[in-house]
Amino acid sequence: MALYCAISSEVPEHPVVSPSSGAIFEKRIIEKYIIENGVDPISGKDLKAEELIEIKTPPIVKPKPPSATSIPATLKSLQDEWDAVMLHSFTQRQQLQTARQELSHALYQHDAACRVIARLNKEVSAAREALATLKPQAGITSNVPQPAVAAEAGGMANQPTEQAGMSPEVIQKLQDKATVLTQERKKRGRTVPEELTSQENIRMFKTLSSHPGLHSASVPGILALDIHAADTSKILTGGNDRNATVFNKDTEQVVAILKGHTKKVTRVIYHPDEDLVITASPDATIRVWNVPTSQTTLLLRSHEGPVTGLSLHPTGDYILSCSEDQYWGFSDIRNGRLLTKVKDSANVPLTTAMFHPDGLIFGTGTSDAQVKIWDLKEQRNVANFTGHSGAITAISFSENGYYLATAADDSCVKLWDLRKLKNFKTLQLTEEGSYQIRDLCFDQSGTYLAVAGSDVRIYLCKQWQELKVFNDHTATATGVRFGKHAQYIASTSMDRTLKLYGL
Numbered sequence: 377m378a379l380y381c382a383i384s385s386e387v388p389e390h391p392v393v394s395p396s397s398g399a400i401f402e403k404r405i406i407e408k409y410i411i412e413n414g415v416d417p418i419s420g421k422d423l424k425a426e427e428l429i430e431i432k433t434p435p436i437v438k439p440k441p442p443s444a445t446s447i448p449a450t451l452k453s454l455q456d457e458w459d460a461v462m463l464h465s466f467t468q469r470q471q472l473q474t475a476r477q478e479l480s481h482a483l484y485q486h487d488a489a490c491r492v493i494a495r496l497n498k499e500v501s502a503a504r505e506a507l508a509t510l511k512p513q514a515g516i517t518s519n520v521p522q523p524a525v526a527a528e529a530g531g532m533a534n535q536p537t538e539q540a541g542m543s544p545e546v547i548q549k550l551q552d553k554a555t556v557l558t559q560e561r562k563k564r565g566r567t568v569p570e571e572l573t574s575q576e577n578i579r580m581f582k583t584l585s586s587h588p589g590l591h592s593a594s595v596p597g598i599l600a601l602d603i604h605a606a607d608t609s610k611i612l613t614g615g616n617d618r619n620a621t622v623f624n625k626d627t628e629q630v631v632a633i634l635k636g637h638t639k640k641v642t643r644v645i646y647h648p649d650e651d652l653v654i655t656a657s658p659d660a661t662i663r664v665w666n667v668p669t670s671q672t673t674l675l676l677r678s679h680e681g682p683v684t685g686l687s688l689h690p691t692g693d694y695i696l697s698c699s700e701d702q703y704w705g706f707s708d709i710r711n712g713r714l715l716t717k718v719k720d721s722a723n724v725p726l727t728t729a730m731f732h733p734d735g736l737i738f739g740t741g742t743s744d745a746q747v748k749i750w751d752l753k754e755q756r757n758v759a760n761f762t763g764h765s766g767a768i769t770a771i772s773f774s775e776n777g778y779y780l781a782t783a784a785d786d787s788c789v790k791l792w793d794l795r796k797l798k799n800f801k802t803l804q805l806t807e808e809g810s811y812q813i814r815d816l817c818f819d820q821s822g823t824y825l826a827v828a829g830s831d832v833r834i835y836l837c838k839q840w841q842e843l844k845v846f847n848d849h850t851a852t853a854t855g856v857r858f859g860k861h862a863q864y865i866a867s868t869s870m871d872r873t874l875k876l877y878g879l
Contacts, residue, residue: 379431379433382399391433394419395429396419397418399416400431407428410423502593502594505588506593539715550694554736558734571861572821573863577879578834581878582879583877585875586873587875590613591619595617597640597851597869598854599616599641600613600614600641601815601854601856604647605648605649610625614641615872618638619637620644620665622646622653632667632668634653641655642657643684647688653667656683656684657683658682659682660677660682661683662676662697674709676714678697678707679697679701681725682700685740687738689735690733693709694708694715698726700725702723703726716755720757727742730771734777737752743767745762745784747762747764747768747771764788764790769783769784769815770813772816774822775819775820779818779822781818789802789803803835811830814853815854818837819861821861826857826858828853828867828868829852830852832853832856832865846875849867849869851869854869864878
């Protein structure tokens, strides 16, 4: 509906309505009328400009005056329209190019921001893990000096080629210890401790805890494991980060971090009676540590190649080591002297070594799949076991002194009878041969055998029945040990965790 001014009868540009008469006027016309007369032109009543009410209407588009009255004028009009369209199109293209550049820049910034966020998240995770490691170390004295290389105290530690020899006193000491151990074993007979965890309970074992913060996250992997025999709450690990760590499982605190090796720590031993730790590394050194001070008390350089095997003699005074340099060595950990060093006649690298429970014989593994038994007093090879088809990765003697378990890169565990010198049982862990075995361990009573590799398995000895398989590690398990009376089991892995299993 069109509005018309009551005075001019034309469509108003700015229509207003008079509250007095309700008529519609053009604003500029009625304001002039009110200035001159002061009344409503329709009703004649008094009216002021402030009393007028504006009406909101769409703007009126006045038609253009007819200009295209000829063909040239029409062509000119069309040309102007075309030019305007082209200018508008050019402007739109410019704006599109600008928008594309801004979007590309924004995407680059977003991508860079995502990378920064990912790096920061990784650093935060590493910092949290480091903090978790540092918190348990609150009890470690911060002013302990750096581990001192005390090899000089031994006199012979830096000169492994100068062998002190197996003196009659040393041989007598070894023989006396073996006699005592043999007598104790005969007294025990075949009885097992009453406190020993039953096979039914072993089957019920579950993961109690997992500890990923013992070693550095930047070089992941725990390579070796041992447990203090006298205080089985203390657990020792060796890592890819070149450190060894002593951890208390009861308090869940790191007791000591042992730094000194220049390469990864591949073998660790916790002295059964003292707070001493022995570690070995591919840096060709063996270190003896004092745990309370976290210091190296002795540095043994018995080998010229990576140390691959380490075993403590039952006397607690001597250490057996073997190396890729094809030698095995027997050293005194009290004074650092290398007592004897013997080369394997096969001229192949040695991969592992372990003392028999009596300490008069020991076994070594070689890279050409042989297991060799040596007489320590005579320093000669007395028996060889063949049958594996890969490098020997682990060996373990049973506490009863009769059984030897061996593992190699052929996915099987072989059991040997030391009295008959023959293989009486083979545990084939996979048909395809893809199972990796990195560690073997009998419990202290010789009732159970643990296997660490692609997973962790527990076997019942004599029947050689599989009792339990633990698949909790996300990478290859590298170590396994039994707690006292098999009340718990500990395992380590390349996934950087120490896991504890029990009821």
